Amino acid sequence: MGDSANIIVGTAGKAYAAPVGSTFPLGPEIAWGSDFTDMGFITPDGLEEALAEERTQLDAWGEDAPVVDLAKKRTQTFKLVFRETTAQLLALYYQVQMASMTSTAAVTTPTPAKQFVSFGSGSTQDTVEIALGLDVIYGGKRHRIMIARAGVSDRGALKHSADDSSNYELTFTALAAPGGAQSVQHFITEVTLPTP
Template identity: 80%
Template structure:
């Protein structure tokens, strides 16, 4: 018999960024610690998570089917569209380190001038990587995803018009974690293991 309480609908969510090597919270409902920054509003499309594998099979003489099926590579991606324009999102979209951006302060004048940020196009060798934290929330349920090291592998076109905000559509790919740790860690509330269900 099905249980409707096991259905998760991501009605809200948040994304957080930190330097690679940052410490993740030890539970899905604990506050994000020092160094983690809220990345701002996300469009109602929410989070699109994908897991792809490249596999190879080994055959044996006289066998009709493969005898070994090996995973060669596993790629996990996380796609989000952000609404706000911040230095961090500009850095990730244009692939330029924030340390290479210049902020010119406002001038009271006369004439008055607004503060502005400036930067050149990023270099293909100037990789921007972050630790990424994601929260998917439905009622009292939490699904927290921690990506120890990630980079932007795909970017949607930015639309500048009166019809829509100038969004940042970013697809993050999970990269090998520093020190050989878990590249991606999931924590989900109110999901019992089979032994717990029987007990």
């Protein structure tokens, strides 16, 4: 018989970014370290996680089914749509290191002018990678996903209109972790393993 307590409904969530190589929390209820910064509001669409696999099948003479089925590559992606415009999201969307951005301070005299950030884009050599932390929260339960090294592999069109905020749709791909560590780790509260 099913148990409705096992149904996950992601009613809220957060995304955090840190430099690659940062240390992740050791449990789903432990606070994120000081390296991790909150990436801001996410649209109600929430998180879309996908796992794609490329496989190779080996046949044998006289056999009508493959004798070996090997996974060649697994690609994990995480899609989020962010509402806020921040330096970090601009860096990820346009693939520009924040160190390559310039901030011009506001002035009040002689002619008032607002602060602004400026940067150029277009170089494929300037890639931005982060450690990505994700929390999906549902009725007091938590699914924490930690991606040791992630890059933006796809971007939605950036729309500027009076109908909605200028949102940043980013799809992150999990990359090989530094030092051979696990590229993606999951913590999910209140899921028990069967007794052997």
